[in-house]
Amino acid sequence: MSSNHNSRRQFLKSSSVVAAGVSMPYFFSAKPGMAFATESKNDRVPIGLIGAGGMGCGNMRAASQWVDVVAIADADQNRQQSANKQLSGGKADIYDDYRKILERDDIKVVHIATPDHWHTKPVIEAMLAGKDIYCEKPLTLTVDEGKLIRRVQEETGRVVQVGTQQRSTFNLFTKAIALVKQGRVGKIKRMSAAIGGAPASPGIPVVDVPKGLDWDRWLGPAPAAQYRWAEKKNKKKWQRDPTNGHYEFRWWYEYSGGKLTDWGAHHVDIAAWALEANGQSNAVVSIDGNAKHPVEYKNGVPQQTDRYNTATSFNFTVKFAGGAELVIRNDTDNGVLIEGDKGRIFVNRKKLVGKPVEDLATNPLPEDAVKEVYKGFDLIEGERKGHWANFLKCVDERKEPISDVHSHMRMLNICHLTGIAARLGRGIKWDDKTEQIVGDSAANSMLKRKYREGYEIEMNSAKPAAVKS
Numbered sequence: 001m002s003s004n005h006n007s008r009r010q011f012l013k014s015s016s017v018v019a020a021g022v023s024m025p026y027f028f029s030a031k032p033g034m035a036f037a038t039e040s041k042n043d044r045v046p047i048g049l050i051g052a053g054g055m056g057c058g059n060m061r062a063a064s065q066w067v068d069v070v071a072i073a074d075a076d077q078n079r080q081q082s083a084n085k086q087l088s089g090g091k092a093d094i095y096d097d098y099r100k101i102l103e104r105d106d107i108k109v110v111h112i113a114t115p116d117h118w119h120t121k122p123v124i125e126a127m128l129a130g131k132d133i134y135c136e137k138p139l140t141l142t143v144d145e146g147k148l149i150r151r152v153q154e155e156t157g158r159v160v161q162v163g164t165q166q167r168s169t170f171n172l173f174t175k176a177i178a179l180v181k182q183g184r185v186g187k188i189k190r191m192s193a194a195i196g197g198a199p200a201s202p203g204i205p206v207v208d209v210p211k212g213l214d215w216d217r218w219l220g221p222a223p224a225a226q227y228r229w230a231e232k233k234n235k236k237k238w239q240r241d242p243t244n245g246h247y248e249f250r251w252w253y254e255y256s257g258g259k260l261t262d263w264g265a266h267h268v269d270i271a272a273w274a275l276e277a278n279g280q281s282n283a284v285v286s287i288d289g290n291a292k293h294p295v296e297y298k299n300g301v302p303q304q305t306d307r308y309n310t311a312t313s314f315n316f317t318v319k320f321a322g323g324a325e326l327v328i329r330n331d332t333d334n335g336v337l338i339e340g341d342k343g344r345i346f347v348n349r350k351k352l353v354g355k356p357v358e359d360l361a362t363n364p365l366p367e368d369a370v371k372e373v374y375k376g377f378d379l380i381e382g383e384r385k386g387h388w389a390n391f392l393k394c395v396d397e398r399k400e401p402i403s404d405v406h407s408h409m410r411m412l413n414i415c416h417l418t419g420i421a422a423r424l425g426r427g428i429k430w431d432d433k434t435e436q437i438v439g440d441s442a443a444n445s446m447l448k449r450k451y452r453e454g455y456e457i458e459m460n461s462a463k464p465a466a467v468k469s
C-alpha cells in the first residue's frame with residue numbers, strides 16, 4: 001500500500017461529515033468483527049473492473065484511496081491496456097472475458113461499468129458467483145431484467161450499489177429529500193425532472209472494426225449489428241465522433257434508453273425518492289405525453305439503422321397512485337423541481353434553491369435530518385467518492401446501500417415505461433401490483449428483450465450461491 005494513500009478505514013475515520021449543510025469532523029464507530037477485509041494488515045479492497053471506459057476508470061480513481069484494481073476485463077484491448085496503466089501501474093491481470101474475474105476467489109468485489117445493454121447479465125452472474133457489486137446506472141434495459149435482478153439479489157444477499165451517486169450529494173439532493181421529509185414542501189403535488197434530449201446524428205457509415213475491439217463481444221446480448229463510425233467534422237474539443245460503439249451507445253435504443261434512462265436514472269430517482277420520503281405512493285398509474293425521435297418508429301421499432309434513434313425531445317406526465325404527478329421533459333434547466341402545498345424547491349448538481357431553503361437560516365433542519373434520509377449512514381463527503389464509501393461500508397457491514405436494487409428498479413421502471421410510451425407513440429396505463437401494462441399486449445412485449453444466442457444469462461454459474469435456477 002502506498003504511504004501516500006490513507007487506508008480505507010483511516011479515510012473513513014478521518015473524513016468529514018456533512019449534516020444540514022455544515023461540515024464537521026466525524027469519527028466512524030468501527031465495529032469489531034466487520035465481515036470483510038478488516039482483519040487484514042492491508043485492508044485495501046482488491047477489485048475486479050468490468051468495463052474500463054470513461055466511467056469505469058473514473059469510478060476507480062474516485063475510490064482509489066480504498067481499492068486496488070487487480071483485474072480488468074474489457075471488450076477492447078486498447079482500453080484494457082490504458083486502464084491497466086493508469087489505474088494499477090500495469091500490475092492488474094487483464095481479460096477479454098469478464099467471467100474470468102468472476103471465477104477468482106481472491107476478488108470479492110467487482111465494479112461493472114459496461115454499456116447499459118451489458119449490465120444485467122454480469123450483475124446476475126456476479127451475484128451468483130458470490131461477489132458484491134457496484135454497477136453503473138441504469139441497472140437494466142428492461143422491466144423484466146429488473147425483476148430477475150431483484151429476485152437473485154434477495155436470494156443471494158449480495159450487496160449491490162447502483163451508480164446513482166446523486167443520492168450521496170449531501171448539500172444538494174440528499175438535503176432536498178431531507179427538506180421534503182421534514183414537511184418543508186408539504187404534500188407533493190407536482191414534480192418535474194428536466195433531463196435534456198439525445199442528440200441526432202447524420203447517417204453513420206459501416207466501417208472496419210478498430211484493431212483491438214472485439215465487436216461481437218461488445219454487442220453481447222444485443223442484436224447483431226455492424227460497427228459504425230464517422231469522423232465528426234470541425235468538432236469541438238469535448239465532442240465525440242458519431243458511432244454505435246464507445247460512449248455514443250447511449251443514443252441507440254438497442255443499447256440504452258437514451259436520455260430517459262441515462263439522465264432519467266438520476267433525476268427520476270430523486271423524484272421517486274422524494275415521494276417515498278414523504279410517505280406518498282410512487283406507484284405509477286399512467287404515463288402520457290409525446291416524444292420526437294430522429295428516425296421514424298413503427299410498432300416501437302426504428303425504421304433506419306444507420307443513425308442515432310433515441311428521443312431528441314419529449315414531455316411526459318407520470319401520474320402516481322397518491323395523486324402526485326411528475327413531468328419528464330427535455331426543454332428546461334436540468335434538475336428536479338418539487339412542488340408541494342407548502343412550498344417548492346429546485347435542485348440540480350450545482351444548486352438547491354427555493355423558499356424552504358431560504359427559510360433554513362431561521363428554521364434549520366434537525367441535526368440528523370440528512371443522515372436520517374441517508375438510511376442512517378454516516379455521510380462521507382465527495383459525491384462519487386462518498387457513494388463508494390457507502391458501498392464499501394455496506395460490504396463490510398452486510399447492509400443495503402443507499403442506491404439499492406429495489407428503490408432503483410422502482411424508479412427505473414418509470415423511465416423504461418416512459419421509453420415504451422415514447423417508442424409506441426401512445427400513452428400507457430400501469431398495474432403496479434401485477435407489474436403489467438394494462439390492455440396493451442404490444443406494449444407489454446417491450447417489458448423484456450431477446451438475448452442474442454451465446455449471450456444468455458448463465459443462471460448456473462461456477463459457484464452458485466443459495467439460488468434456485
Ligand SMILES: NC(=O)c1ccc[n+]([C@@H]2O[C@H](COP(=O)([O-])OP(=O)(O)OC[C@H]3O[C@@H](n4cnc5c(N)ncnc54)[C@H](O)[C@@H]3O)[C@@H](O)[C@H]2O)c1
Nearest residue numbers: 051053054055073074075076113114116136163218246247
Ligand atoms: N453515474 C454516472 O454519473 C455515470 C456517468 C457516465 C456513465 N455512466 C454509466 O457508466 C456506464 C459506462 O459508460 P461509459 O461512458 O464509461 O461508456 P464507455 O463506452 O466509455 O465504456 C464502456 C466500456 O465497457 C466495455 N465493454 C463492452 N462490453 C464489454 C464486456 N462484455 N466486458 C467488458 N467490457 C465491456 C467497452 O469496451 C468500454 O470500454 C454506462 O452504463 C453509463 O450509463 C454513469
